Amino acid sequence: MPSPDAASRTLFDILWSRHVVREEANGKTLLYIDRTVIDDVRAPFVFANMKRRDLNIRHPELALLVQDHAVATFPNISNPRIEFAEATRNAAREFGLRLFDVGAPSQGISHVAAPESGFVIPGASYISVDSHAPTVGGIGALGFGCGSTEMEHVLATQCVWMQRPKQARLTLTGGLATGVTAKDIVLRALAVFGRETFAGMALEFAGAASLLSVEARMTLCNMAVEMGARTALVAPDDSVIDWIEARAGIHLASELRDAQAVSSLCSGASAVFDLDVTLECPDAPQITWGTSPAQVMAIDGVTPRGEDATTTRALAYMDLAPDTPLLGKKVDYVFIGSCTNARFDDLEAAANILRGRHVADGVRAVVVPGSRAVERQAAASGIKDIFIASGFVWGETGCSMCAGGGERIASGSRVVSTTNRNFENRQGPDVRTHLASPLTAAAAAIAGAICDPRSLMNGKSQ
Amino acid sequence: MKTFTFVRGKAIPFLLDDIDTDQIAPANLVRTLTPDYKIAMFGHRRASAIAADKPLPFDMPQYAGAPILVTGKNFGCGSAREVAVWALAENGIRCIVAPSFSAVYRESCLKNGILPVVLDEPSHADFAAICVRDDGRGEFVADLASRTLHTPEGREFPFAFDAGEREALLHGLDDVASTLRYVGDIERWETRCEIETPWLRRVSIDTSR
Ligand code: SF4
Numbered sequence: 001m002p003s004p005d006a007a008s009r010t011l012f013d014i015l016w017s018r019h020v021v022r023e024e025a026n027g028k029t030l031l032y033i034d035r036t037v038i039d040d041v042r043a044p045f046v047f048a049n050m051k052r053r054d055l056n057i058r059h060p061e062l063a064l065l066v067q068d069h070a071v072a073t074f075p076n077i078s079n080p081r082i083e084f085a086e087a088t089r090n091a092a093r094e095f096g097l098r099l100f101d102v103g104a105p106s107q108g109i110s111h112v113a114a115p116e117s118g119f120v121i122p123g124a125s126y127i128s129v130d131s132h133a134p135t136v137g138g139i140g141a142l143g144f145g146c147g148s149t150e151m152e153h154v155l156a157t158q159c160v161w162m163q164r165p166k167q168a169r170l171t172l173t174g175g176l177a178t179g180v181t182a183k184d185i186v187l188r189a190l191a192v193f194g195r196e197t198f199a200g201m202a203l204e205f206a207g208a209a210s211l212l213s214v215e216a217r218m219t220l221c222n223m224a225v226e227m228g229a230r231t232a233l234v235a236p237d238d239s240v241i242d243w244i245e246a247r248a249g250i251h252l253a254s255e256l257r258d259a260q261a262v263s264s265l266c267s268g269a270s271a272v273f274d275l276d277v278t279l280e281c282p283d284a285p286q287i288t289w290g291t292s293p294a295q296v297m298a299i300d301g302v303t304p305r306g307e308d309a310t311t312t313r314a315l316a317y318m319d320l321a322p323d324t325p326l327l328g329k330k331v332d333y334v335f336i337g338s339c340t341n342a343r344f345d346d347l348e349a350a351a352n353i354l355r356g357r358h359v360a361d362g363v364r365a366v367v368v369p370g371s372r373a374v375e376r377q378a379a380a381s382g383i384k385d386i387f388i389a390s391g392f393v394w395g396e397t398g399c400s401m402c403a404g405g406g407e408r409i410a411s412g413s414r415v416v417s418t419t420n421r422n423f424e425n426r427q428g429p430d431v432r433t434h435l436a437s438p439l440t441a442a443a444a445a446i447a448g449a450i451c452d453p454r455s456l457m458n459g460k461s462q
Numbered sequence: 463m464k465t466f467t468f469v470r471g472k473a474i475p476f477l478l479d480d481i482d483t484d485q486i487a488p489a490n491l492v493r494t495l496t497p498d499y500k501i502a503m504f505g506h507r508r509a510s511a512i513a514a515d516k517p518l519p520f521d522m523p524q525y526a527g528a529p530i531l532v533t534g535k536n537f538g539c540g541s542a543r544e545v546a547v548w549a550l551a552e553n554g555i556r557c558i559v560a561p562s563f564s565a566v567y568r569e570s571c572l573k574n575g576i577l578p579v580v581l582d583e584p585s586h587a588d589f590a591a592i593c594v595r596d597d598g599r600g601e602f603v604a605d606l607a608s609r610t611l612h613t614p615e616g617r618e619f620p621f622a623f624d625a626g627e628r629e630a631l632l633h634g635l636d637d638v639a640s641t642l643r644y645v646g647d648i649e650r651w652e653t654r655c656e657i658e659t660p661w662l663r664r665v666s667i668d669t670s671r
Contacts, residue, residue: 034663152638157642261659
């Protein structure tokens with residue numbers, strides 16, 4: 001039943017207040033956490049400490065361990081981080097926790113597999129020992145990242161202490177132009193608002209965000225983390241339940257439908273935000289030129305003039321001249337993957353560019369699906385074959401080249417990557433990363449250079 | 463939880479904004495169960511600075527053993543990896559002074575007994591300038607009890623700090639034990655959730671898919 005003030009409540013208010021266990025006078029809130037995910041590079045530390053401190057897990061059934069960061073992309077090349085997989089397996093066994101192990105049907109990158117498998121659902125609060133937990137805002141779940149010591153507290157109490165964040169709404173106007181995806185929109189948002197405007201805030205994407213696919217909404221929420229947002233949301237609608245039905249199964253979907261679990265999850269007409277801004281969807285694909293996800297330009301634009309120290313340093317690291325186009329710049333490596341852009345939609349979009357074409361000589365092109373479920377869907381629909389026929393190398397599900405895992409990229413290489421971070425050395429020492437959409441990444445692989453994907457799309461909209 | 467009351471010693475200036483956790487603890491240097499934090503801390507940046515014959519303050523003799531790090535805004539952004547806090551702790555850093563921190567990084571500092579001090583931009587600029595001029599000669603003090611930073615020449619920079627967090631740091635309160643004082647509230651929440659939104663209480667994963 002709508003309460004009298006329902007119209008003034010934000011989606012975040014609704015989710016937050018449903019999870020309040022206790023409020024202290026100083027504003028600290030004890031918030032209930034419905035689901036936790038611990039990944040393989042944090043689990044060994046978290047559970048060693050749980051043992052040392054002799055802490056019990058309050059609700060083992062609400063926790064999930066996932067192998068993603070340390071998974072070998074190419075298992076025939078030896079994996080030096082096998083110790084993480086083993087320690088994670090041991091922790092799952094000892095503490096009696098559910099594990100998405102390497103090769104298991106539900107395995108995937110935490111923030112891809114958790115919503116796809118039905119582990120994280122709309123309306124739930126979710127904490128993971130990984131900063132991109134807010135990705136699940138794309139299905140209307142409230143996600144927060146935390147450190148590993150904090151996770152010990154969450155596992156022992158099923159709660160977290162948090163100061164209620166300020167709230168922002170970013171209303172998207174316009175629509176998706178040809179060759180433009182959710183990734184381009186959020187890169188454009190980073191260019192316009194930088195990494196401070198939304199720092200520490202709960203950010204709701206509104207307006208045209210509701211027209212996007214569920215996968216695209218998750219891409220927006222994923223990169224909201226790069227804008228410093230504490231959490232991010234898109235109001236869930238029936239398309240979210242349909243999406244869950246197709247992946248996690250009809251049983252969960254009908255339970256959520258019968259309970260009208262998403263119907264009240266939206267901001268009221270007179271909801272007030274601490275910051276309320278709009279962004280016109282860009283009309284061209286976007287790409288990063290520097291070493292911060294906010295150093296973004298239109299694909300057919302030019303690099304900045306480089307008048308300040310930060311810009312100069314970034315251009316030098318990227319081996320780029322100021323005030324010059326990126327189009328045509330030779331590329332050594334292309335990576336399509338990560339919790340930002342390795343869902344089925346992303347692979348399908350890239351395949352539309354790759355169909356009937358071949359990766360340019362001298363380019364190594366790697367695609368790593370975000371989950372086993374994505375991989376199965378890609379195989380069943382023929383998308384995987386298109387990638388392989390075009391010369392892409394298909395890797396094992398995991399974080400792979402997002403965080404410098406997977407394989408070694410030669411120092412000095414120029415990479416077009418669908419990931420979320422282009423920091424210095426993120427993909428390997430002296431590797432130069434350009435963040436872009438799966439379309440732009442696929443186009444770069446074909447052209448062997450930074451390329452406008454629209455030139456390979458015959459004017460057809462994706 | 464580790465305690466923090468005060469720390470006295472040198473202050474290292476590393477005045478860059480948006481220092482992310484990949485820089486503080488590069489993934490390829492910490493992806494082992496027993497990382498060598500002496501090498502890992504700012505590993506890539508320090509190595510390339512030394513190669514260019516312009517070592518960072520961390521490798522300058524005058525800053526050896528400094529417990530206070532003075533840095534720029536949005537410190538600790540990027541990945542939530544707590545190793546980026548442990549790397550500093552293992553190298554003797556007990557207090558970080560910045561105009562702002564990433565929320566997750568700040569939380570992790572508290573959990574590890576590192577004092578994250580936020581100064582407003584003008585005070586920070588002032589404090590940073592003093593630290594640069596001092597160049598590792600004098601002793602600074604960061605005192606949580608009085609919520610004040612003291613410079614060698616006797617200037618004082620007060621800072622704000624959440625009362626509950628201050629209490630927890632000063633007394634090294636066990637976070638889990640403190641929270642479990644409210645276990646009644648937690649149980650009441652769980653009971654209510656069972657009634658109002660029972661689907662949130664059950665995980666239903668179809669493992670055959
Ligand atoms: S894919 Fe990248 S950003 Fe996402 S969880 Fe893995 S390492 Fe983190």
